[in-house]
Amino acid sequence: MSDNFKPKIVAFYCSNCASSAANVADGMDKALPDNVKMVQVPCTGRIEILHLLKPFEEGADGVYVAGCQEDSCQYVTGITKAAKRVAYVKNTLEQLDIEPERINIYNLSAGKGQAFVDVALEMNDRVRELGPVLSE
């Protein structure tokens, strides 16, 4: 992929663990890549399949969800539901001959600011490598 490809990435993160991680990251002055658009949701269980598809429809090259650990979800099953929906969208992308790696879910722990930044960087690298969604 050309070096100047800057992917558009949309990240959904919950207002509990992931958000606390985000605050810590902020406090540590850890900068997120500016091409990652962050969308905070009360709980990742609120993220519907359509929410995960829309960014791809509107030009995103990658999407990820950052939520709690499976055993520490504030609303018990939010992150598990989100994981199933992410899996559903991976399958949809595959059927469209789009790399399923363009969507992912990460389990973060409250306060782990570095991890919050790391997943953004990881997704950024991964999608940069994949290139734009459009097949040439």
Add this chain to the structure above:
Amino acid sequence: MIVAEQKPIKEILEMVKDYNKILVLGCKGCVTVCNVGGSKEAAILASTLKIAARKTNKKIEVEEHTLERQCDPEYVDEVKDMIDDYDAIISIACGVGPQFLSERYPSARIFPGVNTKFMGGAVEHGMWSERCAGCGTCVVHHFGGLCPIARCSKSLLNGPCGGSSDGKCEISQDVDCIWDIIVRKMTELGRLEELLEFMPPKSWITARDGGPRRLIREELVI
């Protein structure tokens, strides 16, 4: 409810590949309840088609709309002013929907977006199970309220067969033997004797074997 599942996306894409203005038409009836053909799913399918177009660099327009029901002419009529604006309509109602649409709008290109499976209900969230085969003469009261026509692989009225094993049907370990369940239930209720009564062969004239069916209720006909 009538239970359906979405067709594979590839199949849908193949059906509409020559069309550029597409309407995804949902239904607020059974298919909304089984999460396959309501307004939410219409939006998901429309979005999926748009992503597919983005991937292949194709210019398409996709809109979605959901009718109260697709099995009633008065609701099917609702889209009469829209239908000509589209080259293709994907109905995500049960199989009745695309047919009612094709009958009402003969020149429109109507495609089924779901595969209609069976009449049943939700046994768990996200899990549906067949309960009725629409035989036209209900007999469940003879079997503890359980239907051996829809739920026994051989539709036996005098079961179980010799293949019943540990509560499972011989066709698969994933299929419960309904006759095992019927016998257990009737035993628990102290009504096992009722099952000893021989059930004569059922007339299938009222079922599909009697040909396509229709129902006329004079008191309702206007």
